[in-house]
Amino acid sequence: MDLAILLKAVILGIVEGLTEFLPISSTGHLILAGDLLDASDERWNVFNIVIQTGAMLAVVWEYRARFFRIDLQLYRNLIVAFIPAAVLGLLFSKIIKQYLFHAVPVALAFIVGGIVILLVERNPQKSVRVETAANMTWLDALKVGIAQCFALIPGTSRSGATIIGGMLFGLSRRAATEFSFFLAVPIMFAATGYQLVKYRALLTASDLGPFAVGFVVSFLAALIAVKGLIRYVAHHDFRAFAWYRIALGAALLWFSR
DSSP states (O other), rough: OOOOHHHHHHHEEEHHHHHHHTTOOHHHHHHHHHHHHHHHHHHHHHHHHHHHHHHHHHHHHHTHHHSSSOHHHHHHHHHHHHHHHHHHHHHHHHHHHHHHHHHOOOOOOOHHHHHHHHHHHSSHHHHOOSSSSGGHHHHHHHHHHHHHGGGGSTTSHHHHHHHHHHTTBOOOOHHHHHHHHHHHHHHHHHHHHHHHHHHHGGGGGGGOOOOOOOHHHHHHHHHHHHHHHHHHTOOOSSSHHHHHHHHHHHHHHHHHH
């Protein structure tokens, strides 16, 4: 087994796991890391999708008591929130990959997303309607699902779009964060299945090792990130992530000149 490929798998697994649930865009970071590691061809793109499932399973494990009991309201809300991005993703995925999976569009999305977070955080929530994810209605879920559509733009951040969108629609910071975690499960499961079927001809038995390593590393890193973010949002806002996005985006634009 090629040690260089395994090292790339480990690095990308760490990047995916640590960034998937933070409002800083895992896709944007994977695109940039892939460019730096010379791991950006179609096979590596499939790898990046597959290891997201490792991150997804970290959420399932952390919230296993909620996922594995019969909770029809949660399942209904996840289906409702899943539909908008799934439909738009199927319709526009080719265009998005062709024009937006590059350093400059990602950098601009980093900056714009950071500015949006700062604008939202300038006006602390005064009318929280939904304190916990368990109290969300199907309409709340639909609004978060529509917000998630902005994450089809690489660099925007799926978690950032759903958390900030949820807060704007009256969810508490914790409720929006937890529902963002839950919503990752159907989205990542569907994306992984679609990519594996679409690009199955590209994959060989030799890919099993790197994929497995990236999957496990992503799971462990995401477990750390999920636990850390839940503790963080109990006492902090998201301004630090906003400034990080803006600084990184500006640096990328500078080096892309």
